[in-house]
Amino acid sequence: METTEIIRTGAMLVAFAVAVSRGRKIWMLADAGAVLLFGVAWIAVPGTLLGQMTTGPLDGHHLVMGREFGALLIGTVAIFYKIRDSGDITVSNVLLYSRVMGIAMQLMAVSYTQLYYRDLEKGGWTSEQAWFGLFGGGVWLLGNLYHSARNDQFGCYGQRNDRLSFVLRLDGFLCLLGGLIDFAFPDMAVSMMVKLKLDGIHLHMVRCVGSVVFMTGLVSTWAPVFLKDEDKRNVLFGRIVQDVVLLAVVLPYMYTYGIFSIAFLA
Numbered sequence: 726m727e728t729t730e731i732i733r734t735g736a737m738l739v740a741f742a743v744a745v746s747r748g749r750k751i752w753m754l755a756d757a758g759a760v761l762l763f764g765v766a767w768i769a770v771p772g773t774l775l776g777q778m779t780t781g782p783l784d785g786h787h788l789v790m791g792r793e794f795g796a797l798l799i800g801t802v803a804i805f806y807k808i809r810d811s812g813d814i815t816v817s818n819v820l821l822y823s824r825v826m827g828i829a830m831q832l833m834a835v836s837y838t839q840l841y842y843r844d845l846e847k848g849g850w851t852s853e854q855a856w857f858g859l860f861g862g863g864v865w866l867l868g869n870l871y872h873s874a875r876n877d878q879f880g881c882y883g884q885r886n887d888r889l890s891f892v893l894r895l896d897g898f899l900c901l902l903g904g905l906i907d908f909a910f911p912d913m914a915v916s917m918m919v920k921l922k923l924d925g926i927h928l929h930m931v932r933c934v935g936s937v938v939f940m941t942g943l944v945s946t947w948a949p950v951f952l953k954d955e956d957k958r959n960v961l962f963g964r965i966v967q968d969v970v971l972l973a974v975v976l977p978y979m980y981t982y983g984i985f986s987i988a989f990l991a
Contacts, residue, residue, distance in 0.1 A: 767795025781847020800967020848924025
């Protein structure tokens with residue numbers, strides 16, 4: 726292991742130990758801050774991030790998918806920001822549980838990629854992805870799993886058949902379905918949108934997008950059992966912000982790279 730790898734691994738472990746030992750609220754703030762920085766990096770310099778972890782030339786679709794992933798990550802932070810001060814224990818439980826599921830899906834995607842798309846001549850992933858994906862994601866998963874598992878209060882309240890709860894349930898269903906399709910059938914999902922010769926980079930990025938969409942869908946699905954309508958509205962507002970950020974980030978680059986299509990946008 727090179728010196729730089731030792732330093733960054735040690736720094737991540739120290740940061741993880743400090744954040745996870747300071748309690749649930751501090752951990753969730755640290756989690757949101759890290760996700761925000763990671764999302765901004767994917768939007769600002771997707772070529773740099775992908776260039777460090779992939780083989781072969783990158784095309785416009787690779788970069789747009791990277792920015793889409795970053796926009797969705799930022800959207801999850803928007804949801805957290807709106808409901809961060811809630812006094813309902815159900816809210817933080819749902820956020821932690823959704824993180825656990827979403828990160829677990831990303832770890833499965835990275836493992837699959839390292840098995841089947843590693844060190845290809847082009848369109849593959851390098852061992853550097855294993856550090857970012859498996860080690861970084863594994864630490865992220867452990868922190869959320871720890872604070873989720875040690876909780877002894879679960880909250881959850883009765884759902885009402887009002888319009889707000891219906892919209893949240895519908896949004897959750899669509900996100901869960903869309904996320905599962907992207908994760909399980911990335912080749913089919915992309916081929917429905919654009920005519921493109923797919924490589925390992927395309928397929929993995931679609932799975933990453935699917936995992937975040939699924940994670941978001943879990944929050945919307947469980948939001949109707951929150952105690953306060955304010956928290957439910959904040960989840961819905963965060964989802965709107967997520968979609969606005971996604972459109973604002975992805976749409977201009979689709980035109981820039983000449984890959985705009987209504988199906989891809991949908």
